[in-house]
Amino acid sequence: MTDTLSKTIGSETPGSKPPRFGHPVYRFETIDTTMKEATARAENGEPEGTLIVADQQTSGRGRLGRAWVSEPGVGLYFSLVLRPPVAAARSSVLTLALGLGVARGIGEACGVQCDIRWPNDVLLNDKKCCGILVESVAESGSLRYAIAGIGINVNQAAMPPDLADIATSLRIETGCEYLRETVLEAVLKHCERYYEMFIERGALPVVEAFSRTSSYVRGKTVVVELGDSRIYGTTAGLDPSGVLLLKREDGSIEAILAGSVRPWTKSGEEGL
DSSP states (O other), X not given: OOOOOOSSOOOOOTTSOOOSTTSSEEEEEEESOHHHHHHHHHHTTOOTTOEEEEEEESSOBOGGGOBOOOOTTTEEEEEEEEOOSSBGGGTHHHHHHHHHHHHHHHHHHHSOOOEXXXXXXXXXXXXXXXXXXXXXXXXXXXXXXXEEEXXXXXXXXXXXXXXXXXXXXXXXXXXXXXXXXXHHHHHHHHHHHHHHHHHHHOHHHHHHHHHHHOTTSEEEEEEEEEXXXXXXXXXXXXXXXXXXXXXXTTSOEEEEOSOEEEEBOTTSOBOO
């Protein structure tokens, strides 16, 4: 199976609306990080939908400054330039919309059902196969642009030993190899669908769709890492703006604006 990432993403069907995401596309064999390149291009006025995709990243990163392993030739590593006409305070919903798009796109391309762990992890069989990082630049309360970085483990035959218990790939979970281009096109299509839902209809439809898709939104015992502190409790849904609600052992409800959510049991076991 030949697996290459082409310089042209998607195609326009006669009479259909042209896709917004993936035009133009810039392809790199090796890059430090697609996020950095996308940010530079956004500052230089590149349009919404500009896609930076790399075969390998040497300094890939996820949320909270964590490294993202970007093995060449087997994963999808890409960033999108977004220019949503929304207030900066609403930008967190972008992560939820893109998580839905990635989950649906992987499902379409690979015939699997993904879970989503609030706010940005896409899971297969309780292990992480994709991470999403959205960084926004605001001006006078409005977004100038946002950069969405997405990494998907596609054809890795094995994960590094220190990640094997918590991370996986599409190949590991299904036993099949996939054309990365096929996965990319499906993911972009569905990301655009949920992005447009957010732009046209607001946060609530995205929040409701996320709540229906994610097993982590309600009734999951978790630990939330906030820097050096940790909060334990049971998830109690999302508020209309996409904020996670956590019920603590004393019955109080705490709004989680940001943080790293992991499963937790009272015996002290935690998943990463």
